[in-house]
Amino acid sequence: MSPVIEEHARARLITDGPLTRPVPVDLRYDPADERRTVHIGLPDGTDWAFGRDLLERGLRTPIERGDVRVWPCGRTQLIVERHSTDGVEVFQFEIRTLIRFLARTRTQTPAASPDAGGEPRQPSRTTRPDQGADQARGAQPAHG
Numbered sequence: 001m002s003p004v005i006e007e008h009a010r011a012r013l014i015t016d017g018p019l020t021r022p023v024p025v026d027l028r029y030d031p032a033d034e035r036r037t038v039h040i041g042l043p044d045g046t047d048w049a050f051g052r053d054l055l056e057r058g059l060r061t062p063i064e065r066g067d068v069r070v071w072p073c074g075r076t077q078l079i080v081e082r083h084s085t086d087g088v089e090v091f092q093f094e095i096r097t098l099i100r101f102l103a104r105t106r107t108q109t110p111a112a113s114p115d116a117g118g119e120p121r122q123p124s125r126t127t128r129p130d131q132g133a134d135q136a137r138g139a140q141p142a143h144g
Helices: 052-058 095-108 129-136
Strands: 005-014 021-029 037-041 046-051 063-065 068-073 077-084 087-094 124-127
Touching: 005 095, 021 095, 037 052, 037 095, 046 052, 052 063, 052 068, 052 077, 052 095, 077 095, 087 095
Parallel strands: none
Antiparallel strands: 005 021, 005 087, 021 037, 037 046, 046 124, 063 068, 068 077, 077 087
16 A cells, blocks of 8 residues: 655635735645545645646646646746636645655556546545534535
């Protein structure tokens, strides 16, 4: 069994106001769960899950899949944008953080299997079960 890869990182929440704010995020990859899927856990308990290839391709060129858009912003930043019925969330990441995380996930990926060429995973958004206390305090559950 391969170990779960988790990396704590910082992203910048981009808003329509004049200021952005840093937020802690958890980057997670569990090869036993779905080997082509990565997760970005947000502080409010929201978990974005989407194909690892979406981030990898977004490092080089703009890409859109479902309600998620990813694109490089200069040489050092990556933008991840998620559309939902609640609105739009936009986060800016340091490219080097994501490159390091994705490199670690590739070392844990099993050799190609018959389903390796399957459809790319559609992005999803859920609320992590360990964040139930946030919902009890009035946080809105995420819908994916």
